[in-house]
Amino acid sequence: MRIGLLGTGPWAQMAHAPALSAHGELDFVGVWGRRTAPTKELADAHGVRAYDDVDALIADVDAVAVALPPAIQAELAARAARAGRHLLLDKPLAPTVEQARAVVAATEETGVSSVVFFTARFQxxxxxxxxxxxxxxxxxxxxxxxxxxxxxxxxxxxxxxxxxxxxxxxxxxxxxxxxxxxxxxxxxxxxxxxxxxxxxxxxxxxxxxxxxxxxxxxxxxxxxxxxxxxxxxxxxxxxxxxxxxTATAVDALGRAADALLDAVRTGNPHACDARFGLRVTEILADAESRLGAEE
Incomplete structure (x- = not known):
């Protein structure tokens, strides 16, 4: 499965890029980031293409892995899902319930598979x-x-x-x-x-x-x-x-990629799919509201 990485920050460098590069059933195609120099640096480190256009990367792959702040992740995940791309996402899915629902709606509209990386669920x-x-x-x-x-x-x-x-x-x-x-x-x-x-x-x-x-x-x-x-x-x-x-973040992300591949092959949603990510977002938003009322 051809996969691209969106994001070039510490988590992308430490976990996502190494996990995608090492996975035997993934073809790590390239990296897109919001800044040119870090994008090229990370892409060169793993021998893949540096993209300056996120839609070009989405067009070239079957799936995207996202290592970006939650609000940007939600926007680009929905865009990738609407383009028919499977999603390997990070937690939290989104910073608002509305944005999380938009991601879920996009996955359901096109029938793509999704996995949200909650570390403990993949160790x-x-x-x-x-x-x-x-x-x-x-x-x-x-x-x-x-x-x-x-x-x-x-x-x-x-x-x-x-x-x-x-x-x-x-x-x-x-x-x-x-x-x-x-x-x-x-x-x-x-x-x-x-x-x-x-x-x-x-x-x-x-x-x-x-x-x-x-x-x-x-x-x-x-x-x-x-x-x-x-x-x-x-x-x-x-x-x-x-x-x-004892599993590293790279090990756990590799298992999350396994879960995404299995969901794609079987059509069976993973327990940590975007819908579960939405439910977690709903609970966090409720708690945030109560904390705000306490102040």
């Missing part, structure tokens, strides 16, 4: 753990703490990201926590509570359709020594703790 250890817990009945409550030090530590390549500074941890690491909790505890029936913590930290309480509740603590301003991700489930089966994964 072997965590993917297996999620599936095992989802098959277990009787969960009473869940707790997710996704704490990053992007803005409190030194040297993060994402510290200068304007959309992360604007949207904060809720939209950056919130999707990761939701991608683990929702398949296990059921969809979020409502955001029962939302409160601010120190820095950009937010605390959420969710009620799930399965009858359980969950709490989420999300931050990009945690002390570096306190950074990390924890998920704990408690129920009739006892206590289940989220495992660590």
């Amino acid at each position: 072997p250890e965590t993917e297996e753990w999620i599936a095992r817990q989802a098959a277990t009945d009787g969960w009473f409550t869940g707790r997710a703490e996704w704490l990053g030090a992007v803005f409190s530590g030194e040297g993060s390549p994402f510290a200068d990201s304007p959309w992360r500074r604007d949207k904060g941890a809720l939209w950056d690491v919130g999707p990761h926590a939701l991608s683990v909790l929702l398949p296990v505890l059921g969809d979020a029936r409502r955001v029962a509570a939302a409160a601010h913590g120190p820095g950009d930290t937010v605390h959420l309480v969710l009620e799930h359709t399965g009858g359980a509740s969950s709490t989420l603590t999300l931050s990009l301003t945690a002390p570096p020594a306190a950074a990390g991700a924890t998920v704990e489930l408690r129920g009739t089966a006892g206590v289940a703790l989220f495992p660590e994964s």
Whole structure:
């Protein structure tokens, strides 16, 4: 499958381009970026064409991988889907529900396949753990703490990201926590509570359709020594703790590409398709609204 990359930032350099180059069933065609020099540099590093016209790249491929800020991703993903191109997207799908719905509508209009890259859903250890817990009945409550030090530590390549500074941890690491909790505890029936913590930290309480509740603590301003991700489930089966994964981002993105290829071949939507990305966006937008009302 011919695939092009939209985006040239740190995530495109660290994860997307290496994963696309290394994948045995993908023909990595080229890169488009918003700035000429980084586009050429990334394309040259992987021996592919640098495009200065995004529509030209879309015309030359069967699928696009997107490593761009959410608002730009949503616009270009909808454009690519309307052109009949399959989508390998990043989280969050979009910064607004309206934009996320437009992406889903475009995929449904043309019947293209989509996969949104929620990292934990494509790491072997965590993917297996999620599936095992989802098959277990009787969960009473869940707790997710996704704490990053992007803005409190030194040297993060994402510290200068304007959309992360604007949207904060809720939209950056919130999707990761939701991608683990929702398949296990059921969809979020409502955001029962939302409160601010120190820095950009937010605390959420969710009620799930399965009858359980969950709490989420999300931050990009945690002390570096306190950074990390924890998920704990408690129920009739006892206590289940989220495992660590040894898979790299490149490994996980390769598995996400596998999932997209499988969806294209079979016509069966992946669990992390654009529609799931829309649902995550709806929950985040609801939480954001409640946080705004709290101020």
